[in-house]
Amino acid sequence: MIRDTGPVTRAEIAAHTGLGRSTVAHRVDALIAHNLVHEVGEQPSTGGRRATALAFNAAAGVVLAADLGATHARLAVADLAGRRLADRAVELPIAAGPHKVLAAVERKFLALLRACSRDPTAVRGIGIGVPGPVEFATGRPISPPIMPGWDGVQIPALLRARWPVPILVDNDVNIMTMGEYTSGWGRNENLLFVKVATGVGAGIVTQGKIYRGALGAAGDIGHIPVAGHDDVVCECGNTGCLEAVAGGRALVRKLRDLGAEVDDSRDVADLVRGHDPDAVRLVRESGRHLGEVLASLVNALNPAVIVIGGDLADASEQLFAGIREIVYLRSTALATRHLEIVGGALGDHAGITGAIVMVTEHILSPGVFDAGLAHVIC
Amino acid sequence: MIRDTGPVTRAEIAAHTGLGRSTVAHRVDALIAHNLVHEVGEQPSTGGRRATALAFNAAAGVVLAADLGATHARLAVADLAGRRLADRAVELPIAAGPHKVLAAVERKFLALLRACSRDPTAVRGIGIGVPGPVEFATGRPISPPIMPGWDGVQIPALLRARWPVPILVDNDVNIMTMGEYTSGWGRNENLLFVKVATGVGAGIVTQGKIYRGALGAAGDIGHIPVAGHDDVVCECGNTGCLEAVAGGRALVRKLRDLGAEVDDSRDVADLVRGHDPDAVRLVRESGRHLGEVLASLVNALNPAVIVIGGDLADASEQLFAGIREIVYLRSTALATRHLEIVGGALGDHAGITGAIVMVTEHILSPGVFDAGLAHVIC
Numbered sequence: 001m002i003r004d005t006g007p008v009t010r011a012e013i014a015a016h017t018g019l020g021r022s023t024v025a026h027r028v029d030a031l032i033a034h035n036l037v038h039e040v041g042e043q044p045s046t047g048g049r050r051a052t053a054l055a056f057n058a059a060a061g062v063v064l065a066a067d068l069g070a071t072h073a074r075l076a077v078a079d080l081a082g083r084r085l086a087d088r089a090v091e092l093p094i095a096a097g098p099h100k101v102l103a104a105v106e107r108k109f110l111a112l113l114r115a116c117s118r119d120p121t122a123v124r125g126i127g128i129g130v131p132g133p134v135e136f137a138t139g140r141p142i143s144p145p146i147m148p149g150w151d152g153v154q155i156p157a158l159l160r161a162r163w164p165v166p167i168l169v170d171n172d173v174n175i176m177t178m179g180e181y182t183s184g185w186g187r188n189e190n191l192l193f194v195k196v197a198t199g200v201g202a203g204i205v206t207q208g209k210i211y212r213g214a215l216g217a218a219g220d221i222g223h224i225p226v227a228g229h230d231d232v233v234c235e236c237g238n239t240g241c242l243e244a245v246a247g248g249r250a251l252v253r254k255l256r257d258l259g260a261e262v263d264d265s266r267d268v269a270d271l272v273r274g275h276d277p278d279a280v281r282l283v284r285e286s287g288r289h290l291g292e293v294l295a296s297l298v299n300a301l302n303p304a305v306i307v308i309g310g311d312l313a314d315a316s317e318q319l320f321a322g323i324r325e326i327v328y329l330r331s332t333a334l335a336t337r338h339l340e341i342v343g344g345a346l347g348d349h350a351g352i353t354g355a356i357v358m359v360t361e362h363i364l365s366p367g368v369f370d371a372g373l374a375h376v377i378c
Numbered sequence: 379m380i381r382d383t384g385p386v387t388r389a390e391i392a393a394h395t396g397l398g399r400s401t402v403a404h405r406v407d408a409l410i411a412h413n414l415v416h417e418v419g420e421q422p423s424t425g426g427r428r429a430t431a432l433a434f435n436a437a438a439g440v441v442l443a444a445d446l447g448a449t450h451a452r453l454a455v456a457d458l459a460g461r462r463l464a465d466r467a468v469e470l471p472i473a474a475g476p477h478k479v480l481a482a483v484e485r486k487f488l489a490l491l492r493a494c495s496r497d498p499t500a501v502r503g504i505g506i507g508v509p510g511p512v513e514f515a516t517g518r519p520i521s522p523p524i525m526p527g528w529d530g531v532q533i534p535a536l537l538r539a540r541w542p543v544p545i546l547v548d549n550d551v552n553i554m555t556m557g558e559y560t561s562g563w564g565r566n567e568n569l570l571f572v573k574v575a576t577g578v579g580a581g582i583v584t585q586g587k588i589y590r591g592a593l594g595a596a597g598d599i600g601h602i603p604v605a606g607h608d609d610v611v612c613e614c615g616n617t618g619c620l621e622a623v624a625g626g627r628a629l630v631r632k633l634r635d636l637g638a639e640v641d642d643s644r645d646v647a648d649l650v651r652g653h654d655p656d657a658v659r660l661v662r663e664s665g666r667h668l669g670e671v672l673a674s675l676v677n678a679l680n681p682a683v684i685v686i687g688g689d690l691a692d693a694s695e696q697l698f699a700g701i702r703e704i705v706y707l708r709s710t711a712l713a714t715r716h717l718e719i720v721g722g723a724l725g726d727h728a729g730i731t732g733a734i735v736m737v738t739e740h741i742l743s744p745g746v747f748d749a750g751l752a753h754v755i756c
Contacts, residue, residue, distance in 0.1 A: 206582075218679050302595040304591075
């Protein structure tokens with residue numbers, strides 16, 4: 001409340017929350033002891049006396065965030081208000097395994113802290129996104145298909161020795177969703193985010209929160225089958241999966257068959273930007289396949305807005321045209337009455353933005369604070 | 379809190395909630411003034427004095443609930459703890475339109491109140507379920523396909539003259555979901571409820587609440603297309619919709635083509651119960667089609683449990699066999715690792731149970747209570 005409303009007095013906090021004065025005094029003392037709140041001079045008081053106002057101290061500490069992709073990562077240091085103080089994008093293949101990757105992440109974190117002249121002891125929390133399903137409560141990847149060596153690894157436990165702070169881990173699509181939800185799309189409570197890159201995945205916001213499902217697998221739409229593609233074998237062992245039919249790997253394969261020199265979804269995006277006719281046609285076709293699956297999800301979830309991100313979405317309106325064509329054909333009239341289908345507002349910064357939001361929101365939430373900020377998710 | 383924990387003192391409420399003593403005193407006074415809480419004698423107090431304990435007064439009033447289906451309705455009177463005092467099932471075709479149907483509902487309500495010797499002034503709230511999409515905030519059906527004359531009608535406004543109390547309206551599948559969620563399936567926060575009867579629809583529980591989507595259309599899975607059925611025309615104007623391929627109307631049509639004398643999904647359910655080979659085979663086939671759509675939803679939502687209700691589900695394990703066959707084939711390994719697919723625990727009482735829960739939870743929630751219980755949803 002102090003962060004969101006600006007300087008307030010203890011009496012105003014009591015009046016606004018209904019909490020007793022002694023409860024307010026006790027909690028404010030604890031916030032001051034942690035340096036999260038400081039007194040900023042006196043405010044006129046109703047009783048004639050002047051009361052001391054309290055303000056949120058965004059500089060009381062920093063958070064570290066990492067958005068780990070299949071081959072690249074983005075890392076950042078931010079203050080407690082979520083403002084980025086330093087960030088860096090680096091090559092970092094997730095397939096190198098947890099020990100090598102996390103050691104590299106720690107080195108980058110230390111370098112970024114030096115770059116903004118902060119001491120490691122100032123770190124209040126760490127937020128990490130990884131490219132695979134995660135059991136959020138424990139920070140463990142669960143059967144992640146493109147993360148060899150990471151299955152079941154408690155990521156917070158590996159970092160806790162050096163960083164005795166809350167460490168939160170979620171999958172990359174969920175943190176992108178969090179980023180677009182809080183920063184890009186005005187906290188619309190019925191939002192579906194879809195990432196279209198090498199893989200295809202979704203993040204679902206319901207009741208104003210990321211919906212993770214029973215085991216953290218919610219949003220895993222890449223393996224929903226697309227009709228008429230039983231001949232396309234997916235890495236998961238099934239056939240006709242959306243990701244295998246319409247994702248970046250599928251586009252690379254199809255374009256190579258046509259003689260194009262492409263290695264990954266970024267190359268495909270470059271071809272589309274250059275108006276290569278084959279690439280444009282194939283991306284539009286991918287859009288239609290995505291539209292088939294999204295039409296079903298629109299009926300089931302009735303979102304107000306679908307935000308499409310990932311490098312293939314960022315590259316081309318053709319993808320959106322294909323998606324809209326099928327969604328408006330195949331979803332119910334009611335579900336599409338006010339539906340918006342739009343591109344992400346944050347581009348390839350959605351993930352790191354969301355990782356920062358995830359950890360700052362967590363360390364400032366009452367439950368964590370009551371435990372004295374020493375709570376480590378694990 | 380008083381309802382859920384039993385007799386407590388004002389001091390215990392203050393200690394448990396952190397609210398100031400004057401806030402607690404003020405709110406308790408208001409609860410006593412509304413007769414929702416009464417003093418039940420003295421409890422030993424820490425200070426040597428004896429403090430008065432407060433208890434929830436479930437008999438302080440009653441709620442009315444109605445579960446309106448296409449042709450039948452179930453109505454009930456319950457106390458504020460949700461215990462049913464009287465209920466009745468009646469024939470009541472929704473197609474008779476809002477004025478006739480609601481007049482009949484009011485007559486039944488008055489008769490039920492007489493049956494349990496309660497005065498209409500004791501009514502604290504009304505909960506109603508209807509067989510179509512509803513804008514929950516206003517209680518208006520929106521383009522409901524089988525409710526001629528109801529489109530855009532503010533149901534609470536039509537009842538408010540006689541009943542100046544909160545009146546909540548939701549669609550029938552959502553109230554069934556609420557019933558199974560709160561009474562049948564132990565409040566599992568990741569629950570998907572599917573109704574299989576004349577129509578097919580779903581209710582989605584996320585973050586422990588019914589998820590309604592942007593316009594109240596969430597869960598409308600009956601119009602998700604099933605592959606390979608482009609020749610089946612649905613009432614919605616599209617082809618191959620799940621409901622048109624696998625719902626009760628489709629089964630009636632197929633069984634009639636085979637010479638069976640069936641009029642509605644209840645007749646089909648009776649044939650299945652009697653082990654009619656055609657009916658059993660066709661219901662299993664319907665299960666497979668349902669499984670195709672549910673497999674996609676399992677990937678997208680990762681529910682912990684899918685509860686299947688409605689008269690076709692209540693009739694036969696064959697439907698479940700067909701559903702499980704396809705869901706376990708087509709959903710990801712992670713999403714089905716601990717997935718349970720089970721029948722409803724409440725049968726055809728799920729809807730009325732959920733309508734009672736909806737209205738009692740609402741009238742006891744702080745926001746409504748602060749407004750003095752005179753708040754009418756509209």
